[in-house]
Amino acid sequence: MNSTSSAAAQPKRTLTQWLSYLESIHPSTIDMGLERVEEVAGKLSLDFSSSTVITVAGTNGKGTTCRFIELALLGQNSTVGVYSSPHLIDYRERVRINGELSPEQDYISAFEQVEAARGEVSLTYFEFGTLAALVMMQKEKVDYAILEVGLGGRLDATNIIDADIAVVTSIGLDHQDWLGETREEIAVEKAGIMRKDAVAIIGEPEPPHTLIDYVTRLECKSLWAGCDFTYASEANGWQWQCEHILLTHLAPTSFLYQNVSTALAVLHQLGRLPQEPVLNDLLASATLPGRRQRVACQPDVYLDVGHNPQASGAMKSWLADLQAEQVHFVVGMLKDKAIADTLLPLSIFKGEWYCANLPGPRGADAKFIRSALPADAQHNATCYDTVTDAFASAKKKAQPNDIILVFGSFLTVADVLVLHC
Numbered sequence: 001m002n003s004t005s006s007a008a009a010q011p012k013r014t015l016t017q018w019l020s021y022l023e024s025i026h027p028s029t030i031d032m033g034l035e036r037v038e039e040v041a042g043k044l045s046l047d048f049s050s051s052t053v054i055t056v057a058g059t060n061g062k063g064t065t066c067r068f069i070e071l072a073l074l075g076q077n078s079t080v081g082v083y084s085s086p087h088l089i090d091y092r093e094r095v096r097i098n099g100e101l102s103p104e105q106d107y108i109s110a111f112e113q114v115e116a117a118r119g120e121v122s123l124t125y126f127e128f129g130t131l132a133a134l135v136m137m138q139k140e141k142v143d144y145a146i147l148e149v150g151l152g153g154r155l156d157a158t159n160i161i162d163a164d165i166a167v168v169t170s171i172g173l174d175h176q177d178w179l180g181e182t183r184e185e186i187a188v189e190k191a192g193i194m195r196k197d198a199v200a201i202i203g204e205p206e207p208p209h210t211l212i213d214y215v216t217r218l219e220c221k222s223l224w225a226g227c228d229f230t231y232a233s234e235a236n237g238w239q240w241q242c243e244h245i246l247l248t249h250l251a252p253t254s255f256l257y258q259n260v261s262t263a264l265a266v267l268h269q270l271g272r273l274p275q276e277p278v279l280n281d282l283l284a285s286a287t288l289p290g291r292r293q294r295v296a297c298q299p300d301v302y303l304d305v306g307h308n309p310q311a312s313g314a315m316k317s318w319l320a321d322l323q324a325e326q327v328h329f330v331v332g333m334l335k336d337k338a339i340a341d342t343l344l345p346l347s348i349f350k351g352e353w354y355c356a357n358l359p360g361p362r363g364a365d366a367k368f369i370r371s372a373l374p375a376d377a378q379h380n381a382t383c384y385d386t387v388t389d390a391f392a393s394a395k396k397k398a399q400p401n402d403i404i405l406v407f408g409s410f411l412t413v414a415d416v417l418v419l420h421c
Contacts, residue, residue: 015104018111019091019125026124037127037157043117046134048161051142054266055158057149057190058169060311061203061259065169066146067288068255068263072274073144074099075282081137083158084148085126088290088305088414095133097140110135126150130157154192165269166194169203169262171211172310173338187211196220199269203262223265231261242268247276253283254292256314290413292318295420298400300324303417304407307333309341315407316345324403327351328394332387332412335364340372342408347374352397353381354390358411366390387415 013021054069056062066082073080079098087093092101110132114123123131130150137145147158153168171187187207191214194200200215200222207224215222223229229242238257239248242265253260260283267273274282287293290305300322306315319327327349333339355369366383373381384390387406394404406416 013108013111015091015107018108022111022123022125022128025128026122033155034157034160036121036123037131038160040114040118040121040123040131041134041160043119044113044131044135046131046138046161048134048138048145051137051145052165052270053145053147053161053163054165054167055147055149055153055161055163055193056167056169057153057156057193058167058203059172059186059308060306060314061169061256061262062148063305064255064259064286064288064291065167065203065263065266066148068260068282068286069144069266070096070099070146071282071286072263072267072279073270073272075274075278076272078143078272079140080144080146081140081142082146082148083130083133083137085129085150086410088410089418093289094129095136097136097142102136106136107132110139127157134161149190149193152186152189152192154189156193159193162195163193163198165199165201165266167201167203167262167266168193168211169259170310171204171208172308182208184208184210188214191215191218194218194220199223201262201265201269203258203265205258223269225258225262225265229261229265229268231257233257240264245273247279250276251280251283253286254294255286255288260286289417290410293417295417296404299328299395299398299402299404301395301404301406301416301420303413304405305410305413306407307337307342307409309338309345312342312345312407315405316348319346319349319403319405322403324401325350325399326402328354328398328402328404330354330356330387330390330394330404330406330412330416331369331408332356332358332366332390332415333364333369333408334358334362334411335368336362337364337409339364339369343369343373343377346405347377351380352394353377354384354394355381356384356387356390356412358387358409363411387412388419391416391419 082096114131149156168190187210203225205226231240237250293303355366357366370381
């Protein structure tokens with residue numbers, strides 16, 4: 001397809017039309033590598049030398065880590081841009097400028113600039129969107145650009161921008177087809193966002209030796225969870241320590257302490273750690289759609305986009321703390337995920353399972369999800385054509401003191417979240 005003639009034929013695409021177009025211009029959804037993106041970025045004259053760039057990679061916890069850093073910086077009158085993916089309901093969720101979603105016209109304008117610059121260079125949907133997000137942030141001249149890595153790190157499109165602070169939140173097994181079969185291999189891919197003259201902050205409490213070796217060879221300044229910064233639960237909250245700073249009696253939060261601890265290490269490195277009263281207000285109020293998000297009460301309905309064993313292990317811990325009489329699990333997953341290993345930690349709870357089909361070629365069949373459950377749990381599992389059907393059934397059966405947990409994929413959570421908007 002000739003991009004110039006295509007643009008001339010449709011000079012005023014809507015955002016929806018642009019997104020459909022982006023899905024059509026590259027033969028594959030994922031095409032790892034930076035050469036094509038760097039070529040187009042050069043034509044766009046992207047320059048973030050006047051901004052502090054924080055790039056965040058990790059198997060889990062990227063979204064909440066980015067969000068907490070964003071909220072803390074916004075509370076100190078900084079201009080902040082955040083790029084994250086995927087979105088739940090509205091594509092505009094992928095870029096936040098000063099905490100707000102940008103108007104559709106801003107995306108359209110950025111897409112037009114990327115389209116004009118790329119010429120005959122083929123870009124994936126994610127690559128095109130990443131470049132557009134960078135165009136939008138550069139236009140706003142943000143003080144801080146927070147970039148959430150889409151996949152891995154070393155070859156992710158966000159890595160065309162040198163990070164001043166590179167963050168690795170956690171390392172687990174996910175996307176093995178692209179990143180490697182072991183935590184050791186995956187760690188190296190995520191470490192690829194680090195730069196020699198920048199700072200690396202590692203939130204993973206059990207880093208593989210390959211990550212330690214990588215950081216040692218790079219000789220960058222590094223802060224490590226469990227060593228340079230730590231957190232611990234207290235009777236009515238938690239505490240955090242980094243170097244000479246000790247914060248105690250911190251307020252509970254809906255975010256995982258591990259992720260907030262990592263975010264606080266970033267803020268400390270920036271010299272932007274909030275004062276304790278402000279920090280406690282922030283901890284109490286911080287939320288992010290689809291991350292332990294409660295959208296209804298009696299019964300409590302929680303949404304969580306977790307979709308791998310590391311994430312479900314964390315769900316197991318906080319569900320145990322909630323002490324529900326019974327849990328109703330509404331689950332839909334993609335078939336390229338470790339479905340059985342993800343479901344296993346949650347099968348210890350007394351509950352019912354509502355397994356849903358997900359659409360598209362990557363969507364797992366509900367019957368396959370049920371078959372991946374341990375035998376005892378399979379007896380309490382029912383299959384549904386859609387997530388909304390599964391959720392409706394769970395709502396009918398759940399008692400006021402029960403919990404409904406919707407999880408397994410951004411697609412699964414989005415189908416229920418839209419009902420509560």
